[in-house]
Structure formats: C-alpha cells, structure tokens
Amino acid sequence: MKRFKKHFLLLFLILLLAGLHITLSGCGKKEHEDTLTLRICNWEEYIDEGGWEEEETIDLENKDIIGKNSMLDDFIAWYEKTAHKKIKIEYSCLGTNEDLYNQLTLGDKFDLICPSEYMIMKLMAEEKLEPLSDDFLDETQEKNSYIRGVSPYIKEFTHNISINGESIDRYTAGYMWGNTGIVYNPKEVKKEEASSWKLLIDSKYKCRITMKDNVRDAYFAAMGIYKSTELQELAMRPYLESNLERAEQLLKEYPNRLQQEMNDTSRETMSAIEQLLQKNRTNFYSFETDNGKSDMVTGKVVANLQWSGDAVYSLDQAEEVGTILEYSVPYECSNLWFDGWVMLKDGIEGNKEKKDACEAFLNFMAQPDNVVRNMYYIGYTSVIAGGNDSTILDYADWCYGADEEDNKTVEYDVSSFFGREDAIITTTPDQLNRQLFAQYPPEDVLKRCTIMDYLDPETTKELNQMWINVRCFNPFS
Numbered sequence: 441m442k443r444f445k446k447h448f449l450l451l452f453l454i455l456l457l458a459g460l461h462i463t464l465s466g467c468g469k470k471e472h473e474d475t476l477t478l479r480i481c482n483w484e485e486y487i488d489e490g491g492w493e494e495e496e497t498i499d500l501e502n503k504d505i506i507g508k509n510s511m512l513d514d515f516i517a518w519y520e521k522t523a524h525k526k527i528k529i530e531y532s533c534l535g536t537n538e539d540l541y542n543q544l545t546l547g548d549k550f551d552l553i554c555p556s557e558y559m560i561m562k563l564m565a566e567e568k569l570e571p572l573s574d575d576f577l578d579e580t581q582e583k584n585s586y587i588r589g590v591s592p593y594i595k596e597f598t599h600n601i602s603i604n605g606e607s608i609d610r611y612t613a614g615y616m617w618g619n620t621g622i623v624y625n626p627k628e629v630k631k632e633e634a635s636s637w638k639l640l641i642d643s644k645y646k647c648r649i650t651m652k653d654n655v656r657d658a659y660f661a662a663m664g665i666y667k668s669t670e671l672q673e674l675a676m677r678p679y680l681e682s683n684l685e686r687a688e689q690l691l692k693e694y695p696n697r698l699q700q701e702m703n704d705t706s707r708e709t710m711s712a713i714e715q716l717l718q719k720n721r722t723n724f725y726s727f728e729t730d731n732g733k734s735d736m737v738t739g740k741v742v743a744n745l746q747w748s749g750d751a752v753y754s755l756d757q758a759e760e761v762g763t764i765l766e767y768s769v770p771y772e773c774s775n776l777w778f779d780g781w782v783m784l785k786d787g788i789e790g791n792k793e794k795k796d797a798c799e800a801f802l803n804f805m806a807q808p809d810n811v812v813r814n815m816y817y818i819g820y821t822s823v824i825a826g827g828n829d830s831t832i833l834d835y836a837d838w839c840y841g842a843d844e845e846d847n848k849t850v851e852y853d854v855s856s857f858f859g860r861e862d863a864i865i866t867t868t869p870d871q872l873n874r875q876l877f878a879q880y881p882p883e884d885v886l887k888r889c890t891i892m893d894y895l896d897p898e899t900t901k902e903l904n905q906m907w908i909n910v911r912c913f914n915p916f917s
Contacts, residue, residue, distance in 0.1 A: 474525070474526055475526040475527065475528050476525060476526065476527045476528070476793060476794060476797055477527075477528045477529075477530060478527065478528070478529050478530070478551050478552065478794070478797055478798065478801065479529075479530045479532070479549060479550045479551045479552070479787060480529055480530070480531050480532070480550065480551065480552045480553070480801075481531075481532045481533070481534055481540065481543075481550045481552070481553045481554070482531070482532075482533060482534070482553070482554045483533065483534060483554060483779070484533040484534075484535070485817075485818070486533075486554070486615075486616075486779075486818055487510075487511050487512070487814060487817070487818070488507045488510065488511040488810075488813040488814050488816075488817040488818075489507075489510050489511070489817065490507045490508055490509045490510040490511070490513070490514075491507070491508075491510075492506050492507045492508065494506070496816075498812060498816060498835065498838060499838075500831065500834045500835065500838055501834060502834070503809070503831070505809050505812050505813060505816075505831075505835075507813045507816075507817065511805070511810065511813065511814065512529050512531060514810075515529075515801055515804050515805075516528075516529065518804055519797065519800055519801075519804070522800075523796075523797070523800065525793075525797075527797060532550070534553075534554075534555075537555050537556050537558070537559040540553065540555055540559070541559060541562070541563075544568070544784070549784075549786060549787050550784055550787050551783060551784065551787035551788055551794060551798055552781055552782070552783055552784075552787075552798045552801065553781070553782060553784060554615055554779050554780065554781050554782075555779065555780070555782070556777060556778070556779050557601070557608075557777060557778050557779075557780065557891055557892070558656070558891075558892050558893070558894050558895075560608060560611070560612055560780055560782055561601070561603050561608065561893070561894030562894050563782065563784075564603040564604065564606070564608065564611055564894075565603050565604060565894060567604075567785075568784060568785055568786070569611045569782050569783065569784065569785065570611075570782075570783035570784060570785045570787075570788045570795065571610050571611050572610060572611060572612075572613065572783075572799065573795065573796075573799060575799075576613075576799040576802070576803075577610075583803060584803055585803045585804070585806035585807045585808075585824075586613050586802050586803050586805075586806035586824070588827045589806050589808065589811075589824045589825060589826050589827045589829070590614060590806070590823055590824055590825065591823055591824065591825040591857050591858065591859065592825070592859035593856055593857050593859070593886060594614055594617060594778070594823045594857075595609065597776065597891075598612065598614065598778070598780075600695070601891060603894065611782055611783075612780035612781065612782050613780060613781045613782075613802045613806075614778050614779075614780045614781075614823035615778070615779045615780055615781055615805070615822070615823065616749065616778065616779050616818065616820040616821060616822060616823065617776070617777065617778035617779075617820075617821060617822075617823050618747055618748035618749050618776075618777060618778075618820060618821055618878075618879075619747075619748050619769060619774040619775060619776050619777070619881060619885070619889050620657060620660065620661070620745065620746070620747055620748070620774055620775045620777070621745075621746065621748060621751065621767055621768055621769040621770065621774060621878070622634045622637075622639060622640075622743055622744065622745060622746065622767070622768045622769075622770065623732075623736055623743065623744045623746045623751045623754050623755070623765055623766070623767055624639075624742060624743040624744075624765065624766055624767075624768060625736070625739070625742045625743070625763070625764075625765055625766075626764065626765075626766050626873075627764075628648075628742035628743075629645070629742050629743055631766070631768065631873070634743065634766070634768040635768050635770060635771050636664075636668065636770050636771060636772065637661050637662075637664035637665045637668070637770045637772055638665050638668065639743055640661060640665070640720070640723070640724075640743075640745065641665060641716070641720040641723055642723075643723060645723070645742060645743060646722070646723050647722075647723070647724070647725045648725060648741050648742045648743070649723065649724055649725060649741055649742065649743045649744065649745075650724060650725050650726050650727075650728050650732040650735060650741050650743075650744045650745065651721075651724040651726075651727050651728075651745055652727070652728065652729070652732075652745050653727035653728055653729050653911075654729065655903055655904060655906070655907035656892050656903075657745065657775070658717065658727075658745075658907070658910075659713060659903065659906075659907075660702060660775050660892060661745055662713045662716050662717050663701075663702055663704065663709075663713060664702075664770055664772040664773055665716060665772075666709070666712055666713055666716055667701055667702075667704075667772070668772050670701065671698070671701060671772040671773055672771070672772065674694065674697055674698065674701065675694070675698075675888060677690050678690035678691040678694065694887075695887075695890065698773060698888070698890045699890040699891060699893070701773075702773055702775075702890050702892075703890075703892065703893040705895065705899050705902075705903065707902075710902065710903065710906055713906070714906045714909060714910060717910045718909070718910055718913075721910060725740065725741045727911065732744040732745070732746060732750075732754075733746070733750055733753055733754045733757070734757075736754050736758065736765060737754060737757045737758045737761065737763065737765075739763070746767075747777070748767070748820075748821070748878045748879065748881075749818070749819055749820035749821065749878075749879075751767045751878045752767075752819055752820075752875045752878050752879060753819050755767065755874055755875050755878070756819075756875070764870075765874075766873040766874055767873060767874060767875075767877060767878040768873070769881060769885045769888075771888070772888075773888050773889070773890060774885065774888060774889045774890075775889065775890065775891070775892055776886075776889035776890060776891055777891070777892070778823060780823075781802055781805075783795065783798050806824050808824070808826045808829045808831035808832055809831060811824045811826070811831075811832055812831060812832060812835045815832075815835070816835075821879045821880065825857060825858045825859060826858075832858075833854070833858055833860075833863055833865075836854065836865060836876070836879070836880065837865050837866075839875070839876075840852075840865060840867050840871050840875060840876040840879075841865055841866055841867055842866050842867050842868050846868050848868065848869055849866050849867065849868060849869075850866075850867060850868070850869050850871075850872065851864050851865075851866060852864065852865045852866075852867050852871065852872070852876060852880075852882075853882060853883070854880045854882075856882070856883040856886055857880055857886075
C-alpha cells in the first residue's frame with residue numbers, strides 16, 4: 441500500500457512537471473509571437489550609445505540632458521510603455537551607401553535604413569521604398585515630433601526634390617545634414633584663398649592639401665573650379681537686373697539653375713573635369729576617406745576638403761592641442777547633403793504594426809532631448825529644429841554662445857534654420873569661421889547650397905570610369 445502511494449506520488453509529480461513545462465513553453469511561445477522585431481540599418485557610431493559620465497551632462501538653463509542608456513534601449517522601453525507592445529531591434533551598420541545597396545541586392549532584409557540623399561533618390565526611382573503614412577505627416581498631432589519639429593529650411597528644401605513626380609519628403613524623415621567646404625589653417629592659408637574651390641589646385645600648396653577619395657565629392661568640387669566664373673555670374677545676375685520683376689524671377693529660378701549646373705554630366709563636361717583632376721592630382725597630399733581630419737590636426741596638411749560634421753570634429757580636436765583651424769564654404773557653391781530614414785517595401789511587407797513601430801521610432805528620435813543626445817554623441821547637425829520647443833536652440837547656444845567674461849561678442853543669426861525670429865546666438869567673433877558656422881551656416885551660404893542628383897546607371901558607370909582614370913592613370917605626371 442505504501443509502495444503504491446509512493447509510485448502514485450511519483451507519477452503525479454511527473455505529470456505535474458510535464459504540465460508545467462507545457463504551460464511555460466506555451467507562454468514563451470506566446471511572448472515570442474507578441475514581440476515585434478524591427479530590423480534597422482544605420483551608419484556606424486551614428487546614434488547615441490549611452491554610457492555618458494556625469495560630467496558630460498548637458499546642463500541647459502531649463503533642464504539637464506544625459507545619455508545613461510543607449511538610444512535603442514530607451515526607445516524599446518518608451519515604445520513598450522506608450523504602445524503597450526513588446527519590441528526587439530536587430531541593429532546593423534553600413535559602411536557606404538553602395539555597400540548597403542549591394543546588401544539589399546543580395547537579399548538582406550531591413551525595415552528601416554538611413555542612407556544619404558542620392559541613395560534615397562535611387563531607391564525611390566526603383567520603387568523600393570514604403571511611403572510615410574498620412575498620420576505620421578499630420579502636423580496637428582502632438583505625438584508627431586518629426587513633422588512638427590523639422591527645420592522649415594530642410595522641409596522646403598527636401599520638398600523640392602522629386603523622383604518620378606513624387607517629392608522625396610513623402611518617403612524620407614531626415615536625420616543629419618550639412619554641407620561640404622574647406623577646413624584650413626589660417627596661419628598658413630588666407631581666408632580669401634579658402635573661400636574658393638580653386639584652393640585645391642593652387643600650386644603654392646602642392647602636397648599640402650587633401651582631396652576626398654570619393655567620386656561624387658571630388659567631381660562636385662572640381663565642378664566648382666571648372667565653372668567658377670559661370671557660377672558667380674549666375675548668383676549675381678538677379679542683383680544686376682534693373683527690371684524688378686525680372687530680378688525676382690531670376691532669384692526664384694536660381695536654385696534650380698544652380699542644381700542643373702552642379703550636376704552637369706554631359707560628355708564634354710565630364711571630360712573637362714577628368715582632365716582638370718588628372719592635371720592637378722599631384723597637387724594633393726592624398727586622396728582620403730577619413731584620415732584628412734587627423735592630417736589637419738597634426739599639421740601634415742594645411743587644407744582639406746571636408747564635410748561640415750567632420751570639420752567640427754577636426755576643429756575640436758585641433759583646439760585640444762592648441763591649434764586653431766577654420767572652416768570655409770566656397771563662394772561658387774556648396775553641396776547640401778543629408779542622411780534620412782526610409783522604410784523598405786520588402787521589409788515592411790504591408791505590415792501596419794511594423795510600419796507604425798518604424799514611424800514611432802522616427803518620432804522618438806525627433807524628440808528634442810533625444811535630438812540633443814544624438815547630436816552630442818555624433819557631432820553632426822540634426823535636421824530637427826524643435827518647432828516651439830527651444831531645447832535644440834538652447835543646446836546650440838550652450839555649445840557656442842559667448843561666456844560672461846568674453847569682451848567681444850557678435851550676434852549670429854540662425855533664424856533661417858530654426859524658423860524663428862528670436863533664433864539669435866550671442867557668440868565670439870571667431871565662431872563666424874568655426875564650429876557654429878559649420879553647423880549652422882547663415883542664410884547667404886544656404887542659398888548657394890545644392891544637392892547632388894541621383895544619376896541613372898549608365899551615367900554612374902561613366903562617372904565611375906572617369907574616377908578610375910583619375911585615380912589609376914595619370915598622363916600628366
């Protein structure tokens with residue numbers, strides 16, 4: 441009898457544990473099924489990874505901002521709290537726009553990616569992008585931090601870029617932006633010299649200047665040299681016109697004309713640009729992708745073609761070792777670039793819940809405190825101005841505003857970007873050529889900025905061959 445009870449109890453325990461296992465397995469499966477996975481691809485070190493020290497706290501007048509956790513972890517917690525849904529992020533990094541495109545061609549699947557403007561245009565042309573929802577673009581909804589906070593300047597600029605008859609802003613939520621210019625050592629190079637792309641081929645600075653090892657950036661700068669006179673005449677024409685109505689029309693046409701001139705890929709122009717680069721390639725210390733910043737800081741070179749965000753980094757690093765560098769945007773023209781978030785059709789696959797989560801991520805990233813965290817961590821300038829929220833403007837002032845002990849100050853107008861008349865930063869005179877100027881260029885600079893167009897496959901092939909000729913064959917050496 442006792443033995444029977446013992447066996448019965450043992451059988452009961454086995455069945456109980458088996459039942460418990462089935463119940464737990466069922467719960468685990470349900471939780472897994474209820475967890476939404478977002479596959480995100482972004483540039484390396486292009487989002488706040490958290491772990492800030494206390495001394496890194498950004499102490500604005502009305503609040504303190506610090507990145508204790510990573511932005512991704514904070515989003516997961518925020519999403520689960522606000523949407524009441526579990527979410528998981530599979531995060532990948534891209535090396536170049538072309539690497540990303542190759543990944544997509546080979547079958548890699550992402551829901552949300554952050555390419556540069558010309559790659560966004562290419563993906564639009566190939567109809568690979570999922571449009572943003574009407575709900576996301578509704579400015580009346582307080583939850584929509586992106587559309588309510590994006591800079592009016594950026595909003596208008598992107599609205600005027602269209603592919604297949606559709607505006608790029610129907611598919612893109614901008615992230616970071618900037619222009620291209622020249623970082624230079626003012627003790628070695630005069631400001632007037634650095635105010636033209638012609639500095640890059642000035643024999644006086646032979647082997648003391650670096651050029652980007654990137655066909656589009658090099659082609660753009662060379663175009664500024666090749667068409668320098670035409671570009672100046674184009675910019676001045678409205679102001680020399682005596683007929684007021686005609687002058688206004690010329691001003692209105694200027695952005696499109698500038699874009700056309702700087703994206704000229706006719707065979708005649710491409711051949712001329714190739715010859716210009718071939719003839720002057722020995723003037724460059726190197727063709728570089730990243731080491732131009734350190735070469736400027738160490739003094740190996742005195743000038744460097746640079747993106748504005750990297751320019752800020754160079755200026756900061758040089759200042760730490762006692763070297764003052766400056767940044768110039770050539771008067772001929774500058775490239776306005778931006779990186780933006782886009783959703784992929786073959787990632788979203790018509791899943792509304794996934795699309796809503798992607799747009800929630802974009803709105804979370806556009807919240808002013810998070811914008812400041814990302815800008816501080818990355819060093820680039822966000823497309824978000826903040827609307828009526830002054831946090832981002834206050835951060836710019838926190839970074840570059842004059843101290844009380846500064847005797848000489850100037851008023852720096854950033855209203856073109858922020859879209860508010862009171863967007864004025866009291867700063868020191870040196871910032872007119874340094875970090876503040878690089879991050880928030882004034883209106884006259886913005887007017888002479890244009891975008892690099894998306895090129896069709898055949899033109900891209902010809903341009904790449906031109907670059908191979910420049911980099912590998914030099915009949916002028």
